[in-house]
Amino acid sequence: MELRKDPITRSWVVTGHREQAAAPTEVCPLCAASIPRDKVLLRLPGDGPTQVTVFPHFDPLYRIEGELGRSAEGLYDKMRAVGAHEIIVETPEHTRKLTEMRDEEIERVTQAYGARIADLKKDPRFKYVTVFKNFGPLSGEDWTHSNSQLIATTFVPRRILYELRAARQFFQEKDRCVFCDIVRQEMKQGVRVVDTQGDYVAFCPYASRVPFEVWVMARKHNHLFETPRPGANRRNLAALLGRTLRRLQQVSVAYHMVVHTAPSVLQTKGELSDYWRTIADDYHWHFEILPIVETRSKSYSIKEVYFNTMLPEEAADRLRRLDPNP
Numbered sequence: 463m464e465l466r467k468d469p470i471t472r473s474w475v476v477t478g479h480r481e482q483a484a485a486p487t488e489v490c491p492l493c494a495a496s497i498p499r500d501k502v503l504l505r506l507p508g509d510g511p512t513q514v515t516v517f518p519h520f521d522p523l524y525r526i527e528g529e530l531g532r533s534a535e536g537l538y539d540k541m542r543a544v545g546a547h548e549i550i551v552e553t554p555e556h557t558r559k560l561t562e563m564r565d566e567e568i569e570r571v572t573q574a575y576g577a578r579i580a581d582l583k584k585d586p587r588f589k590y591v592t593v594f595k596n597f598g599p600l601s602g603e604d605w606t607h608s609n610s611q612l613i614a615t616t617f618v619p620r621r622i623l624y625e626l627r628a629a630r631q632f633f634q635e636k637d638r639c640v641f642c643d644i645v646r647q648e649m650k651q652g653v654r655v656v657d658t659q660g661d662y663v664a665f666c667p668y669a670s671r672v673p674f675e676v677w678v679m680a681r682k683h684n685h686l687f688e689t690p691r692p693g694a695n696r697r698n699l700a701a702l703l704g705r706t707l708r709r710l711q712q713v714s715v716a717y718h719m720v721v722h723t724a725p726s727v728l729q730t731k732g733e734l735s736d737y738w739r740t741i742a743d744d745y746h747w748h749f750e751i752l753p754i755v756e757t758r759s760k761s762y763s764i765k766e767v768y769f770n771t772m773l774p775e776e777a778a779d780r781l782r783r784l785d786p787n788p
């Protein structure tokens with residue numbers, strides 16, 4: 463297993479990872495009895511027993527040990543697939559979904575995201591930490607037991623690089639954060655806003671890639687998801703996330719959710735050196751939720767461009783009308 467860099471697009475590709483076909487067992491590997499106790503990285507207590515448990519993935523895409531082994535093959539670059547791949551078990555209850563959890567429970571899940579991101583960012587080998595959740599069989603979820611996953615990589619994923627570049631450029635020209643500007647315009651126009659709570663807003667982005675795409679973010683500027691602003695009320699974020707996902711589950715059986723936060727500030731060299739100087743002012747964390755509505759989506763056949771059959775204004779209108787607590 464190794465990482466290869468496409469010299470044209472500069473994106474890294476994990477090559478040679480064959481998923482071990484999980485032997486069908488009656489025992490759920492995410493239920494408390496199966497979790498390897500000596501490997502637990504984080505536990506967050508609930509009202510009674512532990513609610514959230516984090517431990518290393520059984521079949522990781524990236525391995526935590528070792529040096530990067532960056533090397534060249536002619537004009538090509540490659541390195542070892544070093545990184546971290548963790549499973550965040552959101553609840554000890556086997557059938558309980560994130561949408562069924564109380565706000566404080568959802569908040570605990572997001573606390574676990576933040577705590578693990580902050581911890582992995584201390585490792586100087588890692589440039590980026592991604593937290594994501596695949597929900598529903600169509601999303602490629604690994605287990606039905608409610609979970610999220612975290613991946614720390616020695617490179618910045620391509621989509622994040624695009625965002626960093628665009629955010630820095632916008633800031634250089636206007637001295638403002640592009641995400642803050644987007645939020646201000648969306649709040650003013652209102653047509654794509656799905657819901658708000660406290661300092662947080664959920665809206666369908668202007669150029670939504672799929673029907674019912676929703677971003678959830680803070681209305682006040684902050685580049686680091688894992689470090690809330692002083693006085694930030696993350697219970698409000700949890701409540702808004704819960705309501706948004708409960709709306710989405712009425713139009714879609716599956717979704718991908720990903721947290722985008724700024725890369726590690728330890729990275730002041732290499733490909734990030736141009737970014738870190740203004741990153742605290744120009745980047746802004748956000749959740750991107752991409753429902754899987756169409757099973758035969760055109761974006762599969764013509765992958766370079768997204769084809770979205772639904773206007774985000776219409777998507778936001780439909781989502782607003784749905785009961786957030788069905």
Ligand SMILES: [Zn+2]
Pocket residue numbers: 490491492493555556607
């Ligand atoms: Zn289970």
Ligand SMILES: [Zn+2]
Pocket residue numbers: 639640641642643682683684744745746
């Ligand atoms: Zn901002």
Ligand SMILES: [Zn+2]
Pocket residue numbers: 625722748750
């Ligand atoms: Zn993003």
